[in-house]
Amino acid sequence: xxxxxxxxxxxxxxxxxxxxxxxxxxxxxxxxxxxxxxxxxxxxxxxxxxxxxxxxxxxxxxxxxxxxxxxxxxxxxxxxxxxxxxxxxxxxxxxxxxxxxxxxxxxxxxxxxxxxxxxxxxxxxxxxxxxxxxxxxxxxxxxxxxxxxxxxxxxxxxxxxxxxxxxxxxxxxxxxxxxxxxxxxxxxxxxxxxxxxxxxxxxxxxxxxxxxxxxxxxxxxxxxxxxxxxxxxxxxxxxxxxxxxxxxxxxxxxxxxxxxxxxxxxxxxxxxxxxxxxxxxxxxxxxxxxxxxxxxxxxxxxxxxxxxxxxxxxxxxxxxxxxxxxxxxxxxxxxxxxxxxxxxxxxxxxxxxxxxxxxxxxxxxxxxxxxxxxxxxxxxxxx
Amino acid sequence: xxxxxxxxxxxxxxxxxxxxxxxxxxxxxxxxxxxxxxxxxxxxxxxxxxxxxxxxxxxxxxxxxxxxxxxxxxxxxxxxxxxxxxxxxxxxxxxxxxxxxxxxxxxxxxxxxxxxxxxxxxxxxxxxxxxxxxxxxxxxxxxxxxxxxxxxxxxxxxxxxxxxxxxxxxxxxxxxxxxxxxxxxxxxxxxxxxxxxxxxxxxxxxxxxxxxxxxxxxxxxxxxxxxxxxxxxxxxxxxxxxxxxxxxxxxxxxxxxxxxxxxxxxxxxxxxxxxxxxxxxxxxxxxxxxxxxxxxxxxxxxxxxxxxxxxxxxxxxxxxxxxxxxxxxxxxxxxxxxxxxxxxxxxxxxxxxxxxxxxxxxxxxxxxxxxxxxxxxxxxxxx
Numbered sequence: 001x002x003x004x005x006x007x008x009x010x011x012x013x014x015x016x017x018x019x020x021x022x023x024x025x026x027x028x029x030x031x032x033x034x035x036x037x038x039x040x041x042x043x044x045x046x047x048x049x050x051x052x053x054x055x056x057x058x059x060x061x062x063x064x065x066x067x068x069x070x071x072x073x074x075x076x077x078x079x080x081x082x083x084x085x086x087x088x089x090x091x092x093x094x095x096x097x098x099x100x101x102x103x104x105x106x107x108x109x110x111x112x113x114x115x116x117x118x119x120x121x122x123x124x125x126x127x128x129x130x131x132x133x134x135x136x137x138x139x140x141x142x143x144x145x146x147x148x149x150x151x152x153x154x155x156x157x158x159x160x161x162x163x164x165x166x167x168x169x170x171x172x173x174x175x176x177x178x179x180x181x182x183x184x185x186x187x188x189x190x191x192x193x194x195x196x197x198x199x200x201x202x203x204x205x206x207x208x209x210x211x212x213x214x215x216x217x218x219x220x221x222x223x224x225x226x227x228x229x230x231x232x233x234x235x236x237x238x239x240x241x242x243x244x245x246x247x248x249x250x251x252x253x254x255x256x257x258x259x260x261x262x263x264x265x266x267x268x269x270x271x272x273x274x275x276x277x278x279x280x281x282x283x284x285x286x287x288x289x290x291x292x293x294x295x296x297x298x299x300x301x302x303x304x305x306x307x308x309x310x311x312x313x314x315x316x317x318x319x320x321x322x323x324x325x326x327x328x329x330x331x332x333x334x335x336x337x338x339x340x341x342x343x344x345x346x347x348x349x350x351x352x353x354x355x356x357x358x359x360x361x362x363x364x365x366x367x368x369x370x371x372x373x374x375x376x377x378x379x380x381x382x383x
Numbered sequence: 384x385x386x387x388x389x390x391x392x393x394x395x396x397x398x399x400x401x402x403x404x405x406x407x408x409x410x411x412x413x414x415x416x417x418x419x420x421x422x423x424x425x426x427x428x429x430x431x432x433x434x435x436x437x438x439x440x441x442x443x444x445x446x447x448x449x450x451x452x453x454x455x456x457x458x459x460x461x462x463x464x465x466x467x468x469x470x471x472x473x474x475x476x477x478x479x480x481x482x483x484x485x486x487x488x489x490x491x492x493x494x495x496x497x498x499x500x501x502x503x504x505x506x507x508x509x510x511x512x513x514x515x516x517x518x519x520x521x522x523x524x525x526x527x528x529x530x531x532x533x534x535x536x537x538x539x540x541x542x543x544x545x546x547x548x549x550x551x552x553x554x555x556x557x558x559x560x561x562x563x564x565x566x567x568x569x570x571x572x573x574x575x576x577x578x579x580x581x582x583x584x585x586x587x588x589x590x591x592x593x594x595x596x597x598x599x600x601x602x603x604x605x606x607x608x609x610x611x612x613x614x615x616x617x618x619x620x621x622x623x624x625x626x627x628x629x630x631x632x633x634x635x636x637x638x639x640x641x642x643x644x645x646x647x648x649x650x651x652x653x654x655x656x657x658x659x660x661x662x663x664x665x666x667x668x669x670x671x672x673x674x675x676x677x678x679x680x681x682x683x684x685x686x687x688x689x690x691x692x693x694x695x696x697x698x699x700x701x702x703x704x705x706x707x708x709x710x711x712x713x714x715x716x717x718x719x720x721x722x723x724x725x726x727x728x729x730x731x732x733x734x735x736x737x738x739x740x741x742x743x744x745x746x747x748x749x750x751x752x753x754x755x756x757x758x759x760x761x762x763x764x765x766x
Contacts, residue, residue, distance in 0.1 A: 006399050007399065008399045008400070008401065008402060009398060009399060009400055010400070010401065010744050011400070011586070011744035011745050011746050011747060012395070012398070012400050012746055012747065012748035013747070013748075014749065015392060015395070015398060015400075015748045015749065016389050016390065016391045016392060016748065016749045016750065016751045017391070017392055017393070017394070017395050017398075017748045017749070017750065018391065018393065018750050018751070019391060019750065019751045019752075019753045020750040020751070020752060020753065020754075021752065021753050021754030022750075022754075023752070024752040024754065024756060033754075033756055033757070033758075035754060035758075036754050036755040036756055036757065036758040037758050037760055038757060038760075041759075041760035042760065045760055045762075046760070050763075060760075060761070060763075060766060061763070061766075062763070062766050063763050063764060063766075066763060082469075082472045082473070085472075086465075086469065086485075086489065089465045089492070090465070090489060090492040093492040093493070094491045094492035094497055095491070095497075095590075097593070098488060098489075098491045098492060098592065098593070099492070101488050101593065101596060102469075102485055102488040102489045102492075105481060105484045105485040105488055105596070105600075106469065106473060106481075106485045108477045108478070108481045109472070109473040109476040109477035109481060109482070109485075110476070114477055114478075190749070190750055190752075191747070191748060191749060191750040192747060193583055193586065193587050193745060193746060193747050194587075196583060196746070196747065196748060197580050197583035197584050197597060200576055200579060200580035200583060200601060201580050201597065201600045201601040201603075201604070202604075203394070203576065203604070203606070204576050204577075204601055204602070204603070204604020204605070204606045204607035204608075205604040205605045205606050206480075206600055206601060206602075206603040206604035206607075207478075207603070209481065210480070210481070210484065210600035210601070210603050210604075211600065213484060213488070213596065213597075213600050214580060214584065214596075214597045214600045214601065217488075217584045217589055217593035217594065217596050217597045218583060218584040218587055218589060218593070218597065219587070219589075220584075220587070220589040220590070220593050221584070221585075221586070221587020221588040221589035221593075222587070222588045223586070223587045223588050223745050224587035224589075224745075225587075264745065264747050361393050361394035362394050362576060362606050362607075362647065363394050363395055363576060363579070364394060364395065364396070364574070364575060364576050364579065364647050365395035365396075365398045365399065365400045365574060365579060366397065366398065366399045366400070366573070366574060367399065367400065367401050367402065367403040367405075367573055367574040368399045368401070368402045368403070369402075369403060369404065369406070369407040369573075370402045370403065370404050371403075371404030371405075371407065371416075371418060371419050372419040373407060373416055373419055374416070374419065374421060375418075375419040375420050376424075377420055377421075377424035377425065377428055377429070377443075378443070379428075380433075380443075380444070380445070380446050380449060381446060383443060383444075383445050383446075
C-alpha cells in the first residue's frame, strides 16, 4: 500500500457528477428555476399538473397538451387492489414512508408496460407514478385514521382530488391553492440526496419504479424529507409565542440543531421559504387558534434565528420551516408531510431519470480503504 | 452565468467519497480482501454465516460467537404472513427483483424494533435482513414455479436450508459448497453501485430497511446484478461448444457487449471468477449434459475473449461469467441469480451502512446546469 492517500470528497460536497437542464439553484443569490422558469412565477401562476409537464418535457404545455396530460393523471388515480391491500396492511404499523415505498415498489407488477424500456413508455410510467403516489398518500392518511380509502373524483384537479380523498370533504379554495404551491415548490430541487440516489439506481439500467422507490427511501431520512415534520414538532414544543425566544436561545446554547434552518446549497434565504412565508402571513386572519399561534411562533423564531445565525453563519430559513402550519390549515396531518414531499418530488425524480438515461453512465465512486491486509485465516477452534 | 464550467466527474469514476475498512479491491493485481482476509481463503474455508459476521463485526468470530450468530440467523428465517402474501401476489407478474424489493420494504412494519436506531438494534436488524432476504428468494422461487413456500429447517445451515426450501430436496454436498462459495464471493465488493446507493439512502439518516431496499433496486439493473443472468443467456444462445468462436467473433464484430467481461475496477482477471472457474472445472465430470455443454462453451469463450480483449483492452472475465452453470448445477433457475446476489450482498450493505453511520455525512453532489434562465411565464392561451 505505497499509494499516496487520495483526496476524499466527504458527502461529495461540491463534486459535479453530471450535466442537467432540469433545475438551477443559485444558493448565493437565493434563486431557483425549473427548466429556466423562476420558481416565484410557477408557484403563483401555475399548477402541479403543468409543472410536472414542464419538468418531464422541458417546456410549458399548450392548452390541449395540458388537458391531455391532466386527463391521463386523472385516469391513473385508482390503485391496484393488491397495492391498496399493502397500504391497508401496513398503515399504522410503521413509518408512512415505508408504506409508501412498499406500495410504490408493488406497482410494477400491475403495469402491463413494465418491461417496455422505451422513452415513451417511461413517460407514461412517469404519469402513472405521479398520479398514483398522491393516491397512495391519501390512502395512507385514510387507513392510518382507521377509515376506508375514498374513490377518486375524476372531475377534480390533482390537488383538489388529493385533499378530497384525504379528508372526505371538498376542500376550500385556499386549501387547494396553498397545497398546490407546496406541491409545486417541492416538485424539484436538482440533485438532492433523493434525486441523486434515484439516479444511482437508474444508472445500472434498473427501471423507473425501482428508481422512484429509492427516491422515497432516501427522502424518508430526517436530514432530508422529514425536516418539515421536525420543524412543526418544534413549533408545537415551543407552545406559546412568548416562549419562543427562551426555547430557541436554550436550544442554541445546548448546540441543538434547529430544524428548518440551514441548507447544503442555500447560503441565504431559501426562495421557497419566502413564498410559503407570504402565504402563511396571508392565512393568519382566517386561521384557527392553533394555526394562528403556530404562525406567530414561527415568525418570531425566524426573526431571532436570522439575527443569531443568518448573516453571521449563513444559516437561513428553508422551505421546511414554514410548511407545517400551511399544511395543517389544509387539513393535512403531520405524519403525511414527508409522503406529500415524495408525491411532489416524483415529478423531479422522473424528469432527472429520463434525462440521465439519454446519456447513461454507471455511477460508481470509490471508498478509500483504511484497514489492514493479508490477515491469516485461522481455523475457528484456534482463534 | 459568468462562472467557469467546473470539472464534471461522469459516473463519479475515480472519485473517493468516504473512508472504509470493510473491503479492499486491487483492480490492477486482481486481488480482493474482506476485512483484511484474502477472498481465496474465505471462499474455500469459511461459510456465509462466518463471512457475514466478519463483515458486520470486523473480525472473525470465536466458536461460541459463530454458534450464537448462526442460531439467530436460523431463528429469523420465517417471513411475516403479510410479506409472504406480497410474494405470493407478485411472483410471476414482474421481475423477481421487484418482488424482493417490495417484500424487503414491507419487513419494517413487522419488526418490533423498527424505531430503535441504536447500533445494537441495527446489528439485530442486519441479522434479520440477512436471514429473511434468503427466505424471500426461496419463496419467490417456489411461488414463481406455482408451488407453496416451504417451512425452513432450523437444523440446517443457511445455504443448505436455502437450497432445501427452494428445491424441496436435501441438497448434495457439492451444491451446498458451490452455492456457499457464490454467497461468500458476492457478499461484498466495496462501494459498488448498489452499496453506494444504499449509503446515499442511509446518509439522510433514513433506516436500514430503506437502505437495503435501495440496494436491491439498484442491483436489479443489467449493468450491475443482472449481468450473471445475461451471461448465462449468452452461453445458452451459443448452444453448442463448436458454435462458440463464431458467435463471439460475430458479436465482437457487431460491437455487442459480451456480458460477464470487463469491470469498472478490475483491469485484470477478477479473482472471484478464478475461484468459480476452478469449481466449474471440478464439476464437469459429474455434471448433467446441459451443464457439461455450457461449461465447455464458457471455457472456450473465455479463452477467445482473453486472446481478443484481455491484455490488449484490459477486458477480462468477471464473476458473472462463470456463475450460471454453477448455479444451475445446484438446481437454481436463472431468474433467481440476481435475487441471490442481493441475498448475499445484504451482508456487505449492512456492514457499510453501520460503518457509515458512525461518521455520517449527507451525500449530496451537484449537477451542472446547462439550460437557459429567466424564461418568462406566458399564460397558457398565449403560448
